[in-house]
Amino acid sequence: MMGKIMRIINITRYRIFVISAFLLATSHVATALEVHSGHATQGGMIIIKTDPDATLTVDDQPLMLSDTGFAVLGFHRDDTSAIHLHATYSDGSDAYLAITPEPRQFKxxxxxxxxxxxxxxxxxxxxxxxxxxxxxxxxxxxxxxxxxxxxxxxxxxxxxxxxxxxxxxxxxxxxxxxxxxxxxxxxxxxxxxxxxxxxxxxxxxxxxxxxxxxxxxxxxxxxxxxxxxxxxxxxxxxxxxxxxxxxxxxxxxxxxxxxxxxxxxxxxxxxxxxxxxxxxxx
Ligand SMILES: [Zn+2]
The missing domain is CATH 2.70.70.10 (Glucose Permease (Domain IIA))
Known part of the structure; x- marks a missing residue:
């Protein structure tokens, strides 16, 4: 009887350990995908920052990432819809970011x-x-x-x-x-x-x-x-x-x-x- 209780406690401890390990693994992703600089407007270029270990896509197409964790993209003169960035990290977690270009008036x-x-x-x-x-x-x-x-x-x-x-x-x-x-x-x-x-x-x-x-x-x-x-x-x-x-x-x-x-x-x-x-x- 005593042995069985001990085993349940051990399993519970193990589960707590697993849960905290999972939280640690995901917590570093919180700030991982962001606009670093540039102009999110028609004709603008923006620089994206994320973890260097990420795999990045924009609207499901691969987006090249530097070994320092930077990527670049741009908006055409007539672009109006949002682009969707998706980063997948080596620990299996991921992050999303949608960016809509601000419209401009042209002559x-x-x-x-x-x-x-x-x-x-x-x-x-x-x-x-x-x-x-x-x-x-x-x-x-x-x-x-x-x-x-x-x-x-x-x-x-x-x-x-x-x-x-x-x-x-x-x-x-x-x-x-x-x-x-x-x-x-x-x-x-x-x-x-x-x-x-x-x-x-x-x-x-x-x-x-x-x-x-x-x-x-x-x-x-x-x-x-x-x-x-x-x-x-x-x-x-x-x-x-x-x-x-x-x-x-x-x-x-x-x-x-x-x-x-x-x-x-x-x-x-x-x-x-x-x-x-x-x-x-x-
Ligand atoms: Zn010209």
Whole structure:
């Protein structure tokens, strides 16, 4: 009889031990999945922080996590619905986080009375444009482990801002794709610098955008530099923030010397102005 009671007590003690061990294992997860920095808005980039041992997904797609526990993602100009993050930890616990991008107002500009060939390119040009698009989309699909996106981005060149992210032009009544870059007017030959560390993934001369450089900053974040006068880098080259990669020009379909700088998270277009401070007085 005595022996049986002792055994029940022992089992009870064992159960208490198991329960407290379980509580310890789950308690470290309480603060484990959070927005670390960035802008949860249309065109914004956000940095997520979690345990480095996590496996992370966004809307059920894998999301790359650095060995320090950081991940990055971005919202397109027209994104309105919430994204869902799910982290699974090595102890079997998990965490969820939903983030809804805040809507923004974008400018609209109507230009009428343009010659029709300026609005719709001739067929001969369309094949060239299709080839250019493939090259660009391949260069932007890079998903390296580079960490340039964690830096504070610097302006690649200084000048007057003549075009902003998200504005839409309506030519002869036909809506055109919104403008996804930031246009910086500067003299031809003004140096263009790497806004953050990266690797050059494309250098080419394209129909619309002229001499074009694409740079991978890691985890799907890339920079594109359009209408250059010349490129001083080669594909595969590693660059540090502030290194000169080329110079401002007016190549491609451009009306004057300026740099059009774009930022992508894979195929989502982000607003470069959200990643830098205000333009410094040269
Ligand atoms: Zn532009």
């Amino acid at each position: 609209e500009q109507r230009i009428d009375g343009l010659p029709s060939h300026m609005v719709t390119p001739p067929q001969a040009v369309l094949d060239r444009i299709a080839r250019d698009r493939k090259l660009v989309s391949k260069a932007r699909s890079a998903s390296s482990a580079l960490m340039g996106w964690q830096q504070d981005f610097i302006w690649p060149t200084h000048g007057i801002i003549t075009g902003i992210y998200g504005s839409r032009r309506i030519l002869n009544g036909q809506p055109r794709a919104p403008h996804y870059g930031i246009d910086i007017a500067a003299a031809t030959g003004t140096p263009v610098k790497a806004p953050a560390d990266g690797i050059i993934t494309m250098v080419d001369d394209l129909y619309f955008t002229g001499i074009t450089i694409i740079m991978d900053h890691g985890h799907g974040i890339s920079s594109t530099f359009l209408h250059l006068n010349k490129a001083d880098v080669q594909p595969g080259q590693t660059v540090k923030q502030g290194d000169v990669i080329g110079s401002v020009g007016s190549s491609g379909r451009s009306t004057g010397a300026h740099l059009d700088w774009r930022i992508n998270w894979f195929d989502k277009r982000l607003d470069p102005a959200l990643l830098t401070g205000p333009m410094p007085d040269s």
